[in-house]
């Protein structure tokens with residue numbers, strides 16, 4: 001089983017980002033970059049699938065990122081978790097909207113020919129939640145988004161049964177392979193990279209490519225006009241006790 | 257400029273309310289696209305006549321219907337194929353849907369089929385029908401963006417747009433109903449519906465409720481959630497929400513998660529019990545009109561956004577609050 005995992009580097013999700021004074025982006029100086037937490041879950045799931053399916057010769061987990069050269073660090077983090085190999089397609093973030101990323105990834109899929117693509121449902125920077133669905137459509141593959149459980153069917157695996165987090169409950173669907181699966185938060189708990197894992201990752205290969213190598217000329221069609229911080233809510237007051245709270249909800253806020 | 261196509265959502269043949277928030281967005285966009293731009297609504301499914309009738313009480317130029325056994329359950333591939341074909345036939349230049357679980361799954365696939373750029377979770381329409389405001393970075397940033405393309409796709413954050421009201425004339429106010437062809441290729445057969453496990457319950461829907469009571473990790477168990485949070489919600493006639501930590505720990509079903517990656521709510525009153533107030537949680541509820549926080553830690557970040565903060569042990573304060581709310585509501589009747 002060969003699995004491709006697209007990953008994106010994002011600003012540490014614990015940090016409250018700030019808008020630049022010119023309103024043309026967010027402040028990135030001195031920020032800590034991490035692998036998108038959803039993508040870590042996707043890497044973990046791929047490793048588990050590979051471990052469970054056992055290894056035939058072509059069995060591997062390949063991580064791919066489209067972005068600046070520095071994204072090699074996040075690819076390295078995924079390799080330290082246990083992924084086998086990396087691909088970095090260089091591109092400037094401002095040229096990449098979800099459609100452009102999906103186009104590049106579709107070319108990488110054509111070259112790598114994986115049996116399965118597992119990726120995050122959403123990158124918590126642009127919060128688009130688009131690339132997986134777009135990639136599946138460009139490839140003409142079925143998709144199972146927002147996955148909280150994945151079970152492969154058949155030996156060798158020919159389909160996946162996926163439980164999805166949707167409005168009103170949990171839905172289960174079946175998709176034939178090859179397919180795109182996007183991970184929700186509860187799919188698994190990603191492992192930490194071990195020290196030997198980190199050492200080994202240093203020797204694993206990261207192929208570098210340019211978009212032009214794939215014949216893609218990516219251009220974002222989502223133009224940024226301006227960015228601003230949302231209006232701030234002002235903190236209210238502490239109430240003394242339950243009676244005080246009810247009194248204020250009734251007579252001051254008038255919501256009950 | 258072309259028409260605006262809104263993709264409706266139905267559940268067991270019944271129109272989902274979220275569609276009506278999308279309709280308000282669609283009208284705003286059509287008004288900005290130009291006088292010739294009409295709002296068309298597409299309903300897909302099997303046995304959808306009730307949803308079609310519900311839509312026809314609204315002023316819409318056309319209701320497009322794809323009623324077919326192959327569309328009985330929502331599945332991304334067949335729905336995207338039908339929707340993209342309908343968008344082309346309708347001459348739509350803006351294709352939109354509410355940002356529900358279905359809308360989020362479907363629209364990017366439709367966008368790719370139409371080679372269209374897409375904006376997610378739009379909260380406002382700016383100067384033109386192609387310029388939108390949308391949150392990024394868990395709502396820490398509001399971005400104004402413009403989509404460049406002949407056809408563009410949008411999902412709409414429901415709490416940012418009021419639900420459209422029916423037209424004066426009532427039933428039949430909408431324009432003609434037109435069937436659209438359901439032509440599916442082989443890819444559509446490569447995904448199948450298996451089953452659905454409903455969260456159940458007859459409380460108001462989280463995204464539509466006037467009051468929401470949410471519990472966090474501090475509730476410590478599923479039993480406590482049932483014993484403390486749910487009765488408080490019922491005393492208020494409220495919907496129940498939860499933090500991600502509470503859902504991850506199995507105290508509450510996934511469907512209740514509020515936040516960046518869960519549901520976005522904006523009720524008149526949001527009560528957060530034993531929730532610390534992480535940015536990802538705030539992303540889903542900071543649009544609420546009045547926020548109450550109950551937390552035993554006076555330094556919890558949730559107090560920075562709460563209008564009324566009660567520093568207390570939830571296990572003591574919640575039962576007292578529940579009883580007093582019940583008594584108050586009984587006295588009002």
Ligand SMILES: Cc1cc2nc3c(=O)[nH]c(=O)nc-3n(C[C@H](O)[C@H](O)[C@H](O)COP(=O)(O)OP(=O)(O)OC[C@H]3O[C@@H](n4cnc5c(N)ncnc54)[C@H](O)[C@@H]3O)c2cc1C
Pocket residue numbers: 013037038124471472473474475498499500501502513514515516517518519529530531532533534535536537540550551552553556568569570571
């Ligand atoms: C990519 C990403 C996406 C995320 N998406 C979401 C999302 O959509 N929604 C979401 O909610 N989170 C989300 N999170 C998680 C978020 O960062 C926090 O971890 C989570 O919101 C914390 O939940 P909590 O407040 O219940 O738990 P904690 O932070 O552990 O807080 C528990 C609180 O309970 C209080 N408490 C404990 N006992 C009592 C008591 N007896 N009485 C009163 N108070 C008590 C404590 O003082 C504390 O403040 C996301 C995280 C990431 C990285």
Ligand SMILES: Nc1ncnc2c1ncn2[C@@H]1O[C@H](COP(=O)(O)O)[C@@H](O)[C@H]1O
Pocket residue numbers: 005006007008036038039064065066067096098101119120121122123124126127128129130131132
């Ligand atoms: N630049 C990128 N390179 C590789 N994968 C990406 C990139 N951008 C997004 N993705 C993948 O697409 C998923 C959804 O991202 P988005 O649609 O941007 O919210 C992410 O979780 C990643 O798996």
